[in-house]
Amino acid sequence: MKVATWNVNSLTARFARVEAWLATRNPDVVLIQETKQNDTKFPTKELADLGYESAHYGQGQWNGVAILSKLGIEDVARGFGDDDPEARIIAATCGDVRVVSCYVPNGRALDNPHYVYKLQWLEKLRDLVAARDANQSIVVGGDFNVTPTDFDCYDPSLFIGATHVSEPEREALRALEATGLTDLTRALHPDEPSYSWWDYRNGSFHRGWGLRIDLLFVDEALLAKASASYVDRDERKGEKPSDHAPVIGEFSL
């Protein structure tokens, strides 16, 4: 089973690339973030033509998350079931695995109300994951907008006092892991930076100025079956790329 997570930064603007990528990489399950579409605009039929069932939770101009699957898609849950107006989380069961696609709030700045929203959002995610069916494997993936450690940041000295590196954010990721999950990329590649995002500005990609903020957390059963994890850096190159590259995990089920 091949599972990918990809913040596409507008599925409208990116669909030609997404289609080509699906045909080339042929993932079984894809967690998408930032579709920036409402549900009527989401390309359900075009994805079906490529062999994918899909579920989308959109809100229009901003946010929007989806799950694509060749293994079936059941028991879809959109949002946390509270009054959060932002479309940032969708879950579904694909084959025998529970799959959660997350677009964690950016936070903007440590003194911004959006940072408080980010930490509260991560707490709700932890609670949702902690309440899962322990007999079912789970993948919790997406754009977390947090670097787990300084090693996941190209130059921590430039991020002092900024979001994406603060201790409360990192503690929130550790609390998520404490429910029994492991950061797949870091488990398989402890010594490779494996950045997944590069700012569009400053030629950041070519200078290697990246962050690892797109993560796949898996339970112990899936970790034991994990055979590969990699970043598809080619998707950050060429015409009209997203600022994020897909992160892929492979499992021998």
Next chain:
DNA sequence: ATGTCACAGTCCCTGTGA
């Protein structure tokens, strides 16, 4: 360290968010 991109509306430029 801000050299970009995408969005919506005020529409062929500007403010906002990332």
